Amino acid sequence: MALREQTALVTGAGRGIGKAIATLLASEGVHVGMLARTSSGIDPLAKQLAEEFGVRTVAIATDISAREEVEQAVAAVQEHLGSLDILVNNAGIGTFGSLVDMPVEEWERIVRVNLFGTYYVTRSVLPSMIKAGHGSIVNISSTSGERGAATTSxxxxxxxxxxxxxxxxxxxxxxxxxxxxxxxPSTVNTELAAKAGLKTSDEDWMMQPDDVAELVLACLKLPDRVFVKTAGLWMTNPR
Known part of the structure; x- marks a missing residue:
């Protein structure tokens, strides 16, 4: 499936996996809207992608855990790019600790950003996709969404x-x-992995953000007849 001239919204696009996804989509000729908590990463990225690939871009600093803020940001992206063909829900945070030791406010914040944020963005984008009669939504979950582990509640x-x-x-x-x-995806070489105490300098065994971006692109290029509920991505040589 050719993606050129389609429009996409990528959340958490300022760094790591989101930045890799936005860059790869732009290289395919996709016009890209980018959301992130702060503008420091997405503003220069939007300028770079527009200049390098000749696509239209828009970057909006947005707290995706705030519903009204999300609705306003999505409306602004659609005003700039038109109806969205692609949504990649990538934004997420993580703090690790035992259930009783982690402050209640932090536990709630993680769920608000990761789950409610994904819901708010999707709910804001979906009506236009339904009206258009097509669209692709890719949610970046984790192997932690398939099995739990100590300190990751x-x-x-x-x-x-x-x-x-x-x-x-x-x-x-x-x-x-x-x-x-x-x-x-399993462990990816991002700030989140470093926060979890993993040795991110050892790149031979750990997946890179570009690996996840390539999988996103592969999913988006599947024929219209193909529907895949989940697609896993594991490190090649786990230790």
Missing amino acids: AYSASKFGIMGMTESLMQEVRKHNIRVTALT
């Missing part, structure tokens, strides 16, 4: 929620020719 709960929402939404909107997919 909040992060896993949010990612399990994304998996359930993906499966339900896929069944709701398939009749509108909208494909909804959840990707479940």
Whole structure:
């Protein structure tokens, strides 16, 4: 499936996986809207992608855990780029610690950003996709959304929620020719991995953001007849 001249919205696009996805889509001729918590990463990226690939870009600093802020940002992106063909819900945070030791406010914040943020953005984009009769939504979940582990209760709960929402939404909107997919990468060399105490300098065994971006692109290029609920991505040589 050719993606040139399609329009996309990528959340968490200022760094890591989101930046890699936005860059790869722009290289395919996709016009890209970018959301991130701060403008420091997405403003220069929007300028770079427009200059390098000749695509239209728009960057809006947005707290995706705030529903009204999300609705305003999505409306602004659509005003600039038109109806969205692609949504990649990538934005997410993680703090690790035992359930009783982690402050309640932090546990709630992780779920608000990761799960409610994905819901708010999707809910804002979906009506235009339904009206157009096509679209692709890719939710970046995690292997933590398939199995829990000690110290990951909040992060896993949010990612399990994304998996359930993906499966339900896929069944709701398939009749509108909208494909909804959840990707479940394992450890990726990002700031989140470093925060978890992993040795991110050892790049031989750890996946890179570009690896996840390539999987997103592969999902988007599938024929219209193909619907894939989840697609996993694992490190090649786990230790």
